[in-house]
Amino acid sequence: MYDETTGIGFEGGPAGCGPLLPGPGAESKPLRQQVFEHVRAAGRAARADVARGLGISAGSVTTLTSDLIAVGLLREIEGTSRESRESGRGRPPVALEVVHEGRLVIGIKLSDERHSAVLTDFAGNMLADATLPTIPIRKTAVQILDEMGELIDNLMTAAALSLSAVTAVGLGLSGLVDHDTGIVPWSPLLADRDVPLKALFEARFALPVHVDNDANVLTLAELWFGAGRAMSDFAVVTIEHGVGMGLVLNNRLFRGTRGMGLELGHMKVHLDGALCRCGQRGCLEAYLADYALAREASTALGRNARNMESPQALLETLFGEAKAGNHAARTIFRRAGRYLSLGLSNVIQLFDPELIILSGERMRYDYLYADEVLAEMRGLMLADGRVPCKVEIHAWGDLVWARGATALALSAVTDAVLG
Amino acid sequence: MYDETTGIGFEGGPAGCGPLLPGPGAESKPLRQQVFEHVRAAGRAARADVARGLGISAGSVTTLTSDLIAVGLLREIEGTSRESRESGRGRPPVALEVVHEGRLVIGIKLSDERHSAVLTDFAGNMLADATLPTIPIRKTAVQILDEMGELIDNLMTAAALSLSAVTAVGLGLSGLVDHDTGIVPWSPLLADRDVPLKALFEARFALPVHVDNDANVLTLAELWFGAGRAMSDFAVVTIEHGVGMGLVLNNRLFRGTRGMGLELGHMKVHLDGALCRCGQRGCLEAYLADYALAREASTALGRNARNMESPQALLETLFGEAKAGNHAARTIFRRAGRYLSLGLSNVIQLFDPELIILSGERMRYDYLYADEVLAEMRGLMLADGRVPCKVEIHAWGDLVWARGATALALSAVTDAVLG
DNA sequence: TTAATTAACTTCAGTTGACAAAGTAAATTT
DNA sequence: AAATTTACTTTGTCAACTGAAGTTAATTAA
Numbered sequence: 001m002y003d004e005t006t007g008i009g010f011e012g013g014p015a016g017c018g019p020l021l022p023g024p025g026a027e028s029k030p031l032r033q034q035v036f037e038h039v040r041a042a043g044r045a046a047r048a049d050v051a052r053g054l055g056i057s058a059g060s061v062t063t064l065t066s067d068l069i070a071v072g073l074l075r076e077i078e079g080t081s082r083e084s085r086e087s088g089r090g091r092p093p094v095a096l097e098v099v100h101e102g103r104l105v106i107g108i109k110l111s112d113e114r115h116s117a118v119l120t121d122f123a124g125n126m127l128a129d130a131t132l133p134t135i136p137i138r139k140t141a142v143q144i145l146d147e148m149g150e151l152i153d154n155l156m157t158a159a160a161l162s163l164s165a166v167t168a169v170g171l172g173l174s175g176l177v178d179h180d181t182g183i184v185p186w187s188p189l190l191a192d193r194d195v196p197l198k199a200l201f202e203a204r205f206a207l208p209v210h211v212d213n214d215a216n217v218l219t220l221a222e223l224w225f226g227a228g229r230a231m232s233d234f235a236v237v238t239i240e241h242g243v244g245m246g247l248v249l250n251n252r253l254f255r256g257t258r259g260m261g262l263e264l265g266h267m268k269v270h271l272d273g274a275l276c277r278c279g280q281r282g283c284l285e286a287y288l289a290d291y292a293l294a295r296e297a298s299t300a301l302g303r304n305a306r307n308m309e310s311p312q313a314l315l316e317t318l319f320g321e322a323k324a325g326n327h328a329a330r331t332i333f334r335r336a337g338r339y340l341s342l343g344l345s346n347v348i349q350l351f352d353p354e355l356i357i358l359s360g361e362r363m364r365y366d367y368l369y370a371d372e373v374l375a376e377m378r379g380l381m382l383a384d385g386r387v388p389c390k391v392e393i394h395a396w397g398d399l400v401w402a403r404g405a406t407a408l409a410l411s412a413v414t415d416a417v418l419g
Numbered sequence: 420m421y422d423e424t425t426g427i428g429f430e431g432g433p434a435g436c437g438p439l440l441p442g443p444g445a446e447s448k449p450l451r452q453q454v455f456e457h458v459r460a461a462g463r464a465a466r467a468d469v470a471r472g473l474g475i476s477a478g479s480v481t482t483l484t485s486d487l488i489a490v491g492l493l494r495e496i497e498g499t500s501r502e503s504r505e506s507g508r509g510r511p512p513v514a515l516e517v518v519h520e521g522r523l524v525i526g527i528k529l530s531d532e533r534h535s536a537v538l539t540d541f542a543g544n545m546l547a548d549a550t551l552p553t554i555p556i557r558k559t560a561v562q563i564l565d566e567m568g569e570l571i572d573n574l575m576t577a578a579a580l581s582l583s584a585v586t587a588v589g590l591g592l593s594g595l596v597d598h599d600t601g602i603v604p605w606s607p608l609l610a611d612r613d614v615p616l617k618a619l620f621e622a623r624f625a626l627p628v629h630v631d632n633d634a635n636v637l638t639l640a641e642l643w644f645g646a647g648r649a650m651s652d653f654a655v656v657t658i659e660h661g662v663g664m665g666l667v668l669n670n671r672l673f674r675g676t677r678g679m680g681l682e683l684g685h686m687k688v689h690l691d692g693a694l695c696r697c698g699q700r701g702c703l704e705a706y707l708a709d710y711a712l713a714r715e716a717s718t719a720l721g722r723n724a725r726n727m728e729s730p731q732a733l734l735e736t737l738f739g740e741a742k743a744g745n746h747a748a749r750t751i752f753r754r755a756g757r758y759l760s761l762g763l764s765n766v767i768q769l770f771d772p773e774l775i776i777l778s779g780e781r782m783r784y785d786y787l788y789a790d791e792v793l794a795e796m797r798g799l800m801l802a803d804g805r806v807p808c809k810v811e812i813h814a815w816g817d818l819v820w821a822r823g824a825t826a827l828a829l830s831a832v833t834d835a836v837l838g
Numbered sequence: 839t840t841a842a843t844t845a846a847c848t849t850c851a852g853t854t855g856a857c858a859a860a861g862t863a864a865a866t867t868t
Numbered sequence: 869a870a871a872t873t874t875a876c877t878t879t880g881t882c883a884a885c886t887g888a889a890g891t892t893a894a895t896t897a898a
Binding site for chain 1: 886887891893
C-alpha cells in the first residue's frame with residue numbers, strides 16, 4: 001500500500017519509524033582518555049579540578065589518575081601548593097600534567113614556495129621548527145618526498161634529536177585530500193593524480209602519517225591551540241592561492257561524507273562569471289585568489305602579458321598602487337572585498353557558526369579585510385534579531401598550519417595510546 | 420610571551436592544548452532507550468534481532484526488554500513464529516513491537532493557504548489527518564491560535580478521540596523559528612515579531628508543544644519516515660513561497676549555533692542581483708521562489724500590473740505558456756532552473772552530503788527539476804574522482820510536513836519517557 | 839600553641855550495567 | 869526419536885563508577 005497523499009509507503013506490515021542507526025557507535029571516549037585530555041587541555045590541573053570539570057566523582061579521578069600515572073602518561077608537579085588558588089584554605093591541590101617527553105610528533109605543511117615543519121612534544125609544546133624554500137612548480141610524489149626528507153632532517157637537526165624519537169607525523173597540503181585513505185586525488189603541488197601519499201610516506205620514513213587538506217589542518221590549529229578552543233561551532237576561512245574553509249561542528253572537525261574538504265573556493269557566486277583555474281565559471285576563488293587579482297593587475301598596471309614578473313611581486317606592486325590612489329588598482333581590491341563579504345555571508349547563512357576566523361598571510365591586504373568588508377558582510381545577512389556572528393582575523397604564518405598538522409598526529413597518537 | 424611567528428601565545432605557564440570541552444556531555448542515549456528505538460525503527464523485531472542490530476549480548480536484551488514490557492512500552496506479538504524467516508530452523512523468534520496506544524501525538528504544519536495536521540500513535544502510525552483552508556494574509560498570534568484550535572478540533576473529530584488523549588504536539592511553520600525557546604522572531608504568516616508561540620500554545624491548549632522551522636520539520640519527515648532513514652548525512656531543499664533547507668549530520672537534525680534554520684533562500688548568488696522580499700539583492704530566493712517567477716510572469720504574459728490575478732494562478736498560466744512554446748515564459752523557467760543548479764551545487768560543495776532531497780509541491784514545474792537541471796548541477800561541481808551526490812525528488816503534499824512535525828513531538832516524548 | 843575549619847585526596851563498600859557461559863525452549867532436519 | 873539449530877533466559881562475574889567515611893595538609897581563629 002502506498003499512500004498518495006503522504007507519499008510515504010508501508011511495505012507490508014509495520015515499517016517502523018525513526019532514523020535507522022548503523023550501530024551502537026561508541027560516541028564518547030573512555031573516561032580514562034577524557035581525564036587525560038582534560039589535563040592536557042588545561043595544561044595542568046589538580047584532581048579536584050578534573051572531577052569538577054568532567055562532573056565525575058573524586059574517587060573515580062583518583063583511580064583513573066593513579067593508573068595514568070602508573071603507565072607514565074601523567075605525573076604530579078611538585079610545589080604547586082600555593083599557586084593557582086585565591087583563598088588558600090584547605091589542603092592545597094596537587095597539580096597534574098602530561099608527561100610530555102618521549103612521544104614526539106611532527107607537523108608538516110606543504111606549500112608551493114616553502115614547506116614548514118614543527119616538532120612538538122605530547123603536551124603540544126613546540127620544540128623546534130624548520131622551513132624549506134622550494135620552487136613553485138608541480139612535482140612528482142618522489143620529489144615531494146625528497147623535499148620532506150630534507151625538511152625533516154633540518155627539523156631534527158634543529159632539535160638535536162633523532163627521527164627515531166618521533167611517534168607520528170601530521171601532514172597538510174592544499175588540494176583534494178582523502179583523510180581516511182591518505183590518497184590525494186588532486187593537488188596543485190603534485191604533477192600526478194591519485195597519489196597514495198600516506199602509503200608512500202610510511203614506506204619511506206617508517207612512521208605513521210595522517211594526511212589532510214590544508215584548510216582542515218589550519219582549522220585544527222585553531223581548535224587545538226587558538227581561538228576555537230572554547231568554541232563548539234566555528235568556521236575558518238583562508239585566502240591564499242585558493243580559498244579554503246574548515247568547519248568545526250560540535251567540537252569536532254567536520255569532513256563531508258566523502259571525507260574531502262569543503263570547497264568554499266568553488267562555491268559559485270555568479271552564474272557564468274569569471275573563469276576559475278578549475279575550469280568553471282563564477283567560483284568565489286576566481287574573484288579572490290591571488291591569480292585572480294594578478295590577472296587583473298596586469299591590465300590595471302599596463303604591463304605586457306609577456307612580462308614574467310612573479311604573481312607575488314605583481315600583487316605587491318598592485319597593492320602599492322592602490323594605496324597610492326590608482327583607481328583601477330583600487331577597484332580590483334574593492335571588488336575582491338565585496339565578493340569576500342558575499343562568500344562570508346553565505347557561510348554564515350548556511351552554517352550559523354559562533355565565530356568565523358579569517359586566516360592566512362594574505363590578510364595583510366587590508367583592502368580585503370577592512371571594516372568596510374565586514375560591515376558589508378553583515379549587511380548581506382538576514383537582518384533579524386539574532387546576535388551577529390563574531391569575526392576574527394589572524395594574519396599568522398605558515399608555522400601555524402604546521403602546528404595544526406601536529407594536532408592531527410597528536411589526536412591519533414592519543415587515541416592509539418588511550419583507546 | 421607571545422610568539423610572533425606562530426601567532427599563538429602562552430599566557431604564563433603551560434596553556435595546554437586541544438579542544439576545551441564543556442562537560443562530559445552524555446552523547447549517547449541509554450541502552451534501554453536504544454533498544455526501544457531500535458524496535459520502533461524496525462516496526463517489529465525479535466530480541467535476537469535487537470541484540471545483533473545493536474551489537475549487545477542477548478542477556479542484556481532480555482533484561483532490558485522485560486523491563487520495557489513491564490512498564491508497558493513494548494509487548495510481544497503472538498503467532499509471529501513462521502513469518503519473517505527464510506530457513507525455519509531453530510526456535511522461532513518472538514517479535515516485539517511498541518505499545519502504540521495511549522501516547523498519541525499531533526503534528527501541525529502551518530501554511531499561508533492551508534494548515535494541516537496529523538495524529539499518530541507512539542509507533543508513528545497515522546491515525547487521522549485534517550486540513551483547514553485559510554486566507555493568505557498575515558495574522559496575529561491569537562488568530563493563528565484560533566485557527567489551530569479549529570484544526571485540532573477537526574482532527575480529533577476525525578479520529579473520534581478526545582484531545583486529552585494527546586501527549587504532545589509538534590509544530591512547523593516558515594520563517595525564523597527558535598526551536599529551543601519556542602519564540603518566532605519573524606514569520607511570513609505572522610503580523611507580529613518575536614511571538615512566543617510555544618508559551619502561547621501551551622497556555623491555550625495545556626499541551627507541551629515543540630516548534631520548529633518548516634524546512635527542519637520536512638527534513639525530520641525524511642529522517643523518520645522517508646528516504647533519509649538509512650542515511651547519516653543528507654540535505655533537504657524545498658521550494659515553496661521561499662527556498663528552505665534542512666540538514667542532517669551524523670543522523671541528527673543540524674540547527675546552527677543560534678538554533679535557527681539554515682537560510683538557503685538568502686544565500687547570495689549574484690552581487691547586486693535581483694531584489695528579494697527580504698530587502699536584499701541577489702538572494703537565491705529572488706530567482707526561484709514563486710513571487711520571483713510571478714513578477715517576471717506579468718512581463719512575459721503582457722499582463723497589466725493592476726491585474727489582481729493570484730500569484731498561484733499566474734504561475735499556472737506561465738507554466739502552460741512555457742509548455743506551449745512561449746519563448747519568454749520558457750526563459751523564466753530556464754533561468755530559475757539554472758539558479759537552482761547553482762544553489763544545489765553550492766550546497767554539495769559546502770556540505771558534501773550523501774544525498775540531496777528536493778521536496779515540495781512546486782516539484783511539478785518540471786522545468787525546475789528536469790534532468791537538464793541536475794546535469795547542470797553536476798557540471799557546476801568540481802570534477803574530481805569522487806562519487807557524485809545522489810539526488811531524489813519528492814513531490815509530496817502538506818501532510819508529509821505535518822508528519823515531520825509529529826517526529827518532533829515523538830522524539831521529545833520518547834526522551835521524556837525513557838531518558 | 840592549639841583547636842577548628844576548609845579543601846584535596848584516598849579508601850572502600852555498594853550499585854549498576856554490561857557480558858559470557860551455561861541452561862532451557864521450540865522449532866526443523868535427519 | 870534423536871540431532872540440530874536458533875531463540876531466549878538464568879546466573880555468576882567483572883568492571884566502572886558512586887557515595888560516604890576517613891585521611892592529609894594547609895589556613896584561620898581562639
